[in-house]
Amino acid sequence: MTTSSGLSGRETETPAEFIKVYRFQTWDREAGRYVWATGMGTPEAIRKVKGEADLASALVVARGQVDANGLYHHPITPVAAAVKVEAHEPSYRGLN
Numbered sequence: 001m002t003t004s005s006g007l008s009g010r011e012t013e014t015p016a017e018f019i020k021v022y023r024f025q026t027w028d029r030e031a032g033r034y035v036w037a038t039g040m041g042t043p044e045a046i047r048k049v050k051g052e053a054d055l056a057s058a059l060v061v062a063r064g065q066v067d068a069n070g071l072y073h074h075p076i077t078p079v080a081a082a083v084k085v086e087a088h089e090p091s092y093r094g095l096n
């Protein structure tokens with residue numbers, strides 16, 4: 001079963017001490033469009049904010065690096081961020 005966020009609920013099939021996080025977008029009411037979150041989130045965190053996950057951005061991190069809200073904030077260099085966005089931006093909504 002896939003949710004509107006594009007996550008099926010099976011993304012956490014990693015060893016117990018690790019967890020997958022994803023880049024994601026959330027709706028910005030003021031801007032009237034989706035915007036990229038500043039960090040990455042667990043599938044549960046992304047579902048909670050009704051976000052749209054970039055499934056190609058999956059990253060396995062230690063559970064201790066994820067905060068209580070399910071967010072992972074790791075500094076991304078501007079060059080790496082630009083390359084990743086350019087490579088994966090086309091469509092994130094409606095993934096089944």
